[in-house]
Amino acid sequence: MADLLNALAVAGKSALGFQAIFFALLAIGINVQFGYAGLLNFGQIAFAMLGGFGIAISVSKWGLPFWVGVLVGILAAVVLALLLGLPTLRLRADYLAIATIATAEGLRLLFRSVSATPVTNGTRGLSAFNGDFIALAPWNTSRRYSILGTSWSGGELWVALVGWILVILGSLLVFALMRSPWGRVLKSIREDEDAVRSLGKNVYVYKMQALVLGGVFGALGGMVYAVGTGSAIPDQYQNANTFLAYAALILGGAARVLGPVIGAMLLLFILQFADTGLRLLISNGVIPEDLLSSTDVAQIRFVLVGVGLMLLLIFRPQGIFGDRREVMLDAR
């Protein structure tokens, strides 16, 4: 019973920690692109990587202040979105999907390559760039605080606080935008692009704006993650993370303002609970070591996400909060 409570507490902490914020911001971005505009961005993690490395490179390689690094990261994400959108947004949805997933993998390979080592430190990545930000915390960041049976360092708390403020501001922005004429055009592009075009709207520009906005959210997510872990390593930004964010979005409900936020918290809770639970069962000998060793548990979360994505899409594509009519998408 104590184990169970402990597992619940650990899972609860991760549902509120910076990783949940990371996925929530990624999913908010995907929500703008996929949920409202119907764009399939499978390379959201690339935007996050640019965000994270934007800060990391600016601060630890170029010696710029932290906030300039934030600007650099956002700018990089905007440029990437423009570059990706230019060729693909006029084509069918799956072309954008292929181009973005290829870009995300390509960028990661580039960042971890030997030739990029002078800038990104290759596979070892960069660290020690979040000092300026942590120093802003109004409380002592060096001691640990105990909240509801979980232990948080002061730094973690600060990152989580700022991160959740970001999430709330982002959600408010999305809420306001989607009530505006701009948001209505975006939603109608998702439903019937030709109809919108015949009303004289420039569909291409609207899609591009959605892609850029979503990309900026992705970059902010990457920044929270990089600051939270205190390091930026190319291999942290694996492609599978994009689909964790998709799973969070679809679980919560696409095309709903709070869908991605609730989805990310829930997803992280489930994954962390499964993780801790499985490790416990293995160490107690309930699951024999030959069947599943504790080193494999980290992989199980992706298996779970894969199964979850499939089941959700097949049986409940609207997730928890969504409207089924809004998410029954077909390729144009």
Added chain:
Amino acid sequence: MTHAGNRARRHGRRSGPTGSPQRPRGRGRPPSGHRVVVRLLLVLTFGLGLAAFAPGLAHAETEETEATEVLNGTLQTSLSGPIEDVQVEVTTADGDEIDSVETDENGRWSVDLPGPGQYVVTIDEGDLPDGVTLAAGDSRTVTVDEGRRQAVLIGLTDGSRNSGGGSVRAVQLLVDGIRFGLLIAMAAVGLSLIFGTTGLTNFAHGELVTIGAVAAWYINVQGGVPLIPATLLAMLVGAAVGALNELGLWRPLRRRGTGLIAALVVSIGLSLLLRYLVQVVYGGRSSPFQGAQSGRAQDYGLFTMTDNDFYSIVISVVVLLLVAVMLQRTKIGKAMRAVSDNRDLAASSGIDVNRVILFVWMMGGALAALGGVLLGLSDQVQWDMGFRLLLLMFAGVTLGGLGTAYGALVGSLIVGVFVQMSTLVIPNDVKYVGGLLLLIVILVIRPQGILGSRARVG
């Protein structure tokens, strides 16, 4: 899922092919890159020659026990051999002369230094034999750390490498690229046909490759079966997995009327599920097949190739020809092309569409498995090999034209050659990036691909 033919009617505006930022980059690179490569090659031959003539050098360089600092090097090119009697002058960074020596009969020279610091090494261009010129300037500035024997590389050209070294490497890479391209093509034919017949962009196709390779590995290494029968068994496994995909998942989904985008995300979920299951079962390591180490590379004049690579090319060509003959001549092949072209028309002329799709899945699975085994032969078996190949498959399929079998073949071949040849210009560890860049450039210039029809893309 809607069929491609239905979607073709809903077209949007096509992208304008001009004014893209990528295009000039793609065209402008090779000539300047070639020069860089020639220079690199030269330094390489130089370094190799140096290693050959001074075998102890590598050790001496790292050994910190020696108190004195030494600068040394070897002057030679592949055509002229070691170059004798060339004056080498070493000065400090301020211009004070330390010593001036001449190269010996092995082209070697060595100068003792008074201490660590920056030095300038200058060679007399007039002493070089006819036809040999300096690749860069006649002097190099080097920084010598304490206690180091520092080798100095001075680039020389003997005129041979434009026709010799550079192009030999290019031919070698071309052959490598053809092997790799054929391999991609084999895996991608299924991907393209599945897209053509069902409209599904199958992101889980890479896992068919991985499963094929891993199945062959288990049969071969754990089961002790020789590689060729193990490969055949793995192809059966691949076909079975393909059939299971269709019967267990995609056919019911089509019946439910699941949208294409939903189906696409489902295939992503399936891909994650299978990929990480393979990692749990097989582990994160990479290991080779048993009894397949082909050791020495055979010399074919302009290029060298291991026996494995040779058989890999032969097998791919034969299999792809068989696929082509099947598509062209047999009843089921014609039916496949018909369904791919227009499913409703095919169905109304009496073709059992579901049977054809099942067959496409089985064939795609078997071919992907074979591709996986061949990839495992050259790059070892890894849990995410298929996923990494998937992106190149997409590049090939898109280049050739989504949905066409022959397009996948042509496109994959080009992508394979491009990826290997791009290492002439870019470092080896980012060569996949070149392929992915190519994909995006294709989308700008000709999104329907080489053999694709325009109506599909809008």
